[in-house]
Amino acid sequence: MNEFFRGRRLRRTPALRALIRENEVRPQDLIMPYFVVETDDASFKKPIASMPGQFQLGPKALEETVAKAVDQGLMSVLLFGIPKVKDEKASQAYADEGVVQEAVRRLKDRFPELVVVTDVCLCEYTSHGHCGLLRGEEILNDPTVELLAKAALSHARAGADIVAPSDMMDGRVAAIRDTLDENGFTDIPIMSYAVKYASAFYGPFRDAAESAPAFGDRKTHQMDPANRREALREAEADAAEGADILMVKPGLPYLDILRDLSDSFDLPVAVYNVSGEYSMVKAAAANGWIDEKRIVLETLTAFKRAGADLILTYHAEDALGWLDK
Ligand code: PB1
Secondary structure, eight states: OOOOOOGGGGSSSSSHHHHTTHHHHOOGGGGEEEEOOSSSOOOEEEEEESSOOOEOOHHHHHHHHHHHHHHOOOOOOEEEEEOSSOOTTTTSSSSTTTHHHHHHHHHHHHHHTTTEEEEETTTBBBBBBBBSEEEEEOOOOHHHHHHHHHHHHHHHEEEEEEEEESSSTTTTTHHHHOOOOOOOOTOOOOOOEEEEEEOGGGHHHHHHHOOOOSSSSSSTTTOTTSSSSHHHHHHHHHHHHHHHHEEEEESSHHHHHHHHHHHOOOOOOEEEHHHHHHHHHHHHHHSSSSSSHHHHHHHHHHHHHHHEEEEEETHHHHHHHHHHO
């Protein structure tokens, strides 16, 4: 007489649980973001107050930090740049000798196998902290897209393996694809921040990258957190324009969107576990309120369960030490 489901039968031992485990985080799923600073002090290393455990790094310090992480099994990094000089046209975003371009050269030289992804946006390079060119207080779309394409091209020339536009201007994936192709970079993939919400969870990042907007917000280009179907329209547009990987951002508060994208597209889907998500975990862990390792591994597993193929996370270095390898 089999009256009820005995789910506990397969949970009885660690080996049985492992046997039926459906999702697993692998070292190669993780991409670690780094903030590289243009400075004469190559070994510059400054803790980011709102992101415990993360640093603004000079070029040499970046190389050393990455060397340690690569030893731990890190396979991919994402680079954000903090230039010495910011201006209204974000000139350093597309300068061939810019901070990110130089960092890419340095990392690819030392670690040819490492996947180096570059963030393509203007907000870290504009004097006003907005993601594009301004007319008054309006962020102009099409002239910004031209500069984004130039930035992506300069990253590809420096040796980037993947370019990742995070600006949320319309039409930028197509423009970047055309520019890369016209210049012989047909093999460089675009990881598009296709579905990026106007989120309070980016707060600590703006400290880290010194990129908070001087006035206003990003709500005319980033998405309204209330919208779900619009996410599919954004992702469809980017896929049609030639995106190779689609990203959802932030992560944990948007797992439903991640699942939608993973069900609806046959492209790889990435999720960005953003700064605010990271800092909340660090703060609670520092107070002894949560078990950091278990929280992080559970969170990363939740991304895989919701359909993520790749995970961008500031926990990557730590997680590599915690994963079963
Ligand atoms: O970790 C984070 O919070 C990431 C923030 C993100 C990076 N792609 C953007 C945040 C923002 O909108 O200010 C910056 C985009 N260039």
